[in-house]
Amino acid sequence: MMTLGSQRPVVLAMIHLAIAFGLLVGGSAAAADRSGKEVVNSVCASCHGEGKDGAPRIGNTADWAPRAKFGLPRLLHSSMEGLRKMPAHGGKAAVTDLEMTRAIAYMVSGGKTPDPQKPYAKVAHGSGEDIVNAACGNCHREGVGGAPKIGDKEAWLPRLPKGVAELVASAIHGHNKMPARGGFSNLSDIDIHAAVSYMLTQSLTRK
């Protein structure tokens, strides 16, 4: 039987590995990601079908050309952040980055994307620390509504076995009183990943 003390370095090494691995496979929540077509039909078509409020219409080259010429990363950025009457993430915070890129590729091409499952582009906004300060700290510093507190190892350890990717996924989609993306629908999956990694590092690598 090992004592708890001698296990600590092993546990810490596992946590570091989990965080590093989670970063590498940040898109591993992808198993649940929907196709561009599904997302467009369920979320985007209500505006992009008929061109409500000037939304570029699905598959309409004339509508898309002046926007698409700036490249997919720019389209992705503005549709995640929101642009005038276009709400961030199409108004559904739980739509993932990958689903957004697929949906855009589907709309711009009118469903003729060469590979509808391909991840096309990624956006990030700030460091994990910046994002936590701006969007997560309000609840996670004091433990509002039962939020696991930053720096409280006991609060985080029982959540770790599901893996970093799952924790990120539940922060993206929302989980009980945890709102999707903490209620900041303009954050990307990469931002959420950075924020979760930061909170874990702050919480688990302290004694």
Ligand code: HEC
């Ligand atoms: C509530 C209506 C609405 C919904 C829902 C909506 N959009 Fe939009 N979208 C707009 C409008 C309006 C514009 C034009 C904004 C402008 O340029 O003023 C737009 C523009 C865009 C652009 C062009 C951005 C640019 O940089 O020119 C993209 C890309 C886009 N939407 C993607 C999406 C995706 C993907 C979805 C679904 C996940 C979606 N939209 C859902 C209304 C909507």
Ligand code: HEC
């Ligand atoms: C409005 C308050 C609030 C905000 C803002 C908030 N959280 Fe949470 N969060 C919670 C609560 C409450 C829980 C506990 C939910 C539960 O497990 O029942 C939680 C749980 C979590 C979990 C654990 C999920 C799991 O599956 O165990 C993660 C990860 C997380 N939040 C990440 C974030 C990130 C990242 C941000 C900032 C982008 C954020 N939260 C912003 C309230 C919040």
